[in-house]
Structure formats: C-alpha cells, structure tokens
Amino acid sequence: MPHEILAAKPAIFSEEKARGRHVAPRVLFACIAGDALVILLSLAFSSWLRFGTRLAQFGTAARWINWTEYFGHAAFGALLFVLLLPHRELYDLQRILKFRHVAALILKAAVTWLLVFMAFAWLLRSDREISRIYVLVAFAVTTASLLAWRFLLYKFVSDEAVAHRLRQRILFVGWSKAAGSLARAITDDHRQPYEIAGHIPSAHDPESGHDPVFVRNLGNQENLTDVLREEEIDMVIAADMSSSDAETASLASVCEKAMVDFKVIPRGFQILLSCLRLQTVSGVPVLGISYFPLENPFNVMVKLLVDWAGGLVGLLLSAPVIGLFGLLVYLESPGPVIYRQRRVGRHGRPFWIYKIRSMRMNAEGDGKAGWTVKDDPRRLRIGGFMRRWNIDELPQFWNVLRGDMSLVGPRPERPELIDIFKEEISHYNARHNIKPGITGWAQVNGFRGDTDLNERVRCDLYYIENWSPLLDFQIMLMTLIRQKNAA
Secondary structure: OOHHHHHHOOOOOOHHHHHHHHHHHHHHHHHHHHHHHHHHHHHHHHHHHHHOOHHHHOOOOHHHOOHHHHHHHHHHHHHHHHHHHHHHOOOOHHHHOOHHHHHHHHHHHHHHHHHHHHHHHHHOOOOOOOOHHHHHHHHHHHHHHHHHHHHHHHHHHOOHHHHHHHOEEEEEEOOOHHHHHHHHHHHHOOOOOEEEEEEEOOOOOOOOOOOOOOOOEOOOHHHHHHHHHHOOOOEEEEOOOOOOHHHHHHHHHHHHHOOOEEEEOOOOOOOOHHHEEEEEEOOEEEEEEOOOHHHOHHHHHHHHHHHHHHHHHHHHHHHHHHHHHHHHHHHHOOOOOEEEEEEEOHHHOEEEEEEEOOEOOOOOOOOOOOOOOOOOOOEOHHHHHHHHOOHHHOOHHHHHHHOOOEEEOOOOOOHHHHHHHHHHOOOHHHHHHOOOEEEOHHHHOOOOOOOOHHHHHHHHHHHHHHOOHHHHHHHHHHHHHHHHHHO
16 A cells, blocks of 8 residues: 555544543553552451451460551552562453453462562561461452452443443454454453454455455455544454565554554464464564463462362262262172273373273273263163263272372373374364363363264363363362252
8 A cells, every 4th residue: 555645544533432542541540559459458457357356366476466566567568469460460451351360360469479478577577477367367358359349340341331442443354264253252252352343355365255244344455544544443453364475564554554453363373372472583583382371380280289189088078979889880780890991191191090880891892992872772770870970980089189180171082082083173182281180161061972072172272271270160160060950
C-alpha cells in the first residue's frame, strides 16, 4: 500500500472508543491499589486478632505484646506481598475477566509470601521473635480477603457495560482453520478480553479464503487503513501465512502507523499454542514449544506433594474396599484378584498398572489388546458394578505412591494401542509429556473407554496447557460428583 495513502488517512478513533481505551489502565490501577490496601488492612487486622483477642492467651510471649506494636511487621509484610504479586502476572488484563486463574495466582503468591516472610522473620529477628501464629493468621486472613476483593472486582468488570470497554477489537487478515478456532473460542467465551470485528481476505490470494459465515467481511486490503479507523480496530491478526515476507512486512507497517497491534498465527503449530516461546539465539529469533506449567519446579513439587498425600490417604481408606471386592471376585472367578497390565507413562516409559480383576480369567487369551465394550461378555457380574463405580481402579493409588502415575492426568494406554493411535491420531503422543492419572479432564467430560479419541486427546492437551492446583482439585471434585450422579 503506498505510503502517501497511509499518511493521508491517519487512524483517528471515536470519542467513545478513546474513553474505552482509558478504562483498562484504570481497572489495572484499581487492581494494584486495591490489592495493596486489602493486604495492608488484612495484616493490621491479623495483628489485632493475634494480640487483641483470646488468641493472645496462646504462646509464651503473646500476652506481653500490644497489637499496635506489629504495625511495622504488617507494613513490611504488605510491601513484600505487593512486590510478589506482579511476578504472578496478576496484572495481566487477559486474566482480570477469568476469576479462576486469578484465584490460582493469588494462592501461589500467598504460599510464596508465607515462606519468604517466615524466612525474613528468622533472619531479621530482634529481641522479640515474630509470632508464628501471627504469620499463619495473617496468611489465612490476607488470602481470604484478596480472594473476596478480587471476586467483587471480577463481578464488576464482567458486567457487559464494563467488559465491552475492556475488550480489544480484532480484525483477521486472511483466514484459516486456526483462525476459525480462535474466532469461535472468542465468540463463545464472554470472559475473553477480545471481540471479533471482522475479517478481510488475504491480498496474496483473496479468492482462496474460507469465508466464515459468523465473521463479517469488511472489504479488502486496499482499504485496510479505512477499516482500521472506522471499525476502531485494536489488533490485527494475520491468519494466512502464505503471504510473502514483503506482504507481511507491509501489513505490519500499516498497523504500526495506525497504532494497532499486529499479531500472526504461525504455521506448523496446530496445538499447544499457549506454550509457544520466542527465544533469541545469537540475534536470530526462534519460535517453538518450550514451556509447560508442569515443567516449572514449583508446580512439580506442589503436584508431587498432593499426589503423595492423596495416594497415601486413598490407599489407606480404600484397603478394606479392595479386600471386600477382591473376595467377591475370587468367589465368582477363582484366581488372582489383582490384575496388572502394561501401560505407557511419562516420556513413553512403560509401567505395570494395577486393578481389581473385573473379567474372567484369560479374558485376552487370544493375545489381542482392545477396550472393553458395553455388555462385554468377558466381564464378571461383580465386574460391571466395580467398573460403574471405578472400584476396580482403587489399587492405582499404589501406582501413584510408586511415582508411575498422578491422581490427575491423561489416562495411560497400552503399548500395543499406542503404536496404532500415534499414527492415526494427530498429536497423540503429546499426552506423554506428563504423568498419566487415575482421573483426568477427558474422563470428567465423558470421554473414557470406547469414545472419540480426537476429543480425548483435545481434552488431555487442554489439561497439559492449563494445569493448575485448582484445576486438579476441580477434576477430583467433578469425578466424585459424576460418580454420585451415575448411581
């Protein structure tokens, strides 16, 4: 596009849009100021709870301390907490409309604050040691207060009148399957900080675009500058990367002069897009998949501790149930009651998975691997009941304690089946980046056993990309609820 045309048609936005562009910084400022105020008041309130109420009766020196003497500790703790929050990306506009993500980040920041504050209290201790009860009370009160404040803020900004001004308007240039998936995700999720303004065909081949019926066609690239101004576009996404480097550079130049963000959908990455990272090697940019949440050492430790605790408690509580149903299996079909089967775990490492036998002996005597089907004739009478309630899988708590499995993750499959699936199902082996689980996101969404493999893989990859402790607990809770409803 000629530079003279660009200069003659500067991007001027309407007064309403200009006011809208000021809303986001104000909301972010409200987040920062509100967080700081809530933290300071919570820590001061915690000092009163500790030393101005009956809690002062506990601890050897607590009764000799006036609660106002802890204002200095409260101020230091508040400063430390406020400094930790930005490192958790709490002030990213994309997260403000997603309370679950915000809650997970607050919990992580609170745990980090607890550990760091305790360490500082020990290193900088004076004549009077900081009360550990006070620190625990402050941790509980501050975390609860932050979650309550952020929930109220979320309810405010999720109101359509406010959310509309927070959203960025997107224009697609060109079209592709990936662009369609992105547009659908944005259109179907009101918590997204974006809205689709429309699309224009690619200048490279305007006739080849798959014209989306649910997205407006706003013309062509000849009048791109007018479209950016009239439609008040905040972001342009190049969806058709068959364009030449010169055409892409020209499009980026138009966006730069119009003060509009320019993004591209990279070729060659159909999944795990949220895990893409741009690195610079000797000044050369390199784009690739390089990070998953469960590659973070802190996240790994959290999941490992939950697995150990859950595996131990689960095995102790389920031992009588395993014994009872093992006896019932033996009475119906004499022979070993614990059945083991080869499965594939993290990084393709095989392991033995343990179950209570739910089928007759030598059910796979023909040597062929396969899934069970409805009304499987090989199944024991008690086996149907066990499978309905997942009782046959209780011995897998032992697999969790051994480190072969996790409480939550993709379900492990047999090597014979994986040899087939990895050739037929796109991205199937990406599931093996993490440990398999007793339950998972695919299972609680109804994809287990003889169901759509593509949907199962899609759910498993969503879990890998979006893992958090809260998501794990949500899946465990959904598993229990679905078991209850199945009855």
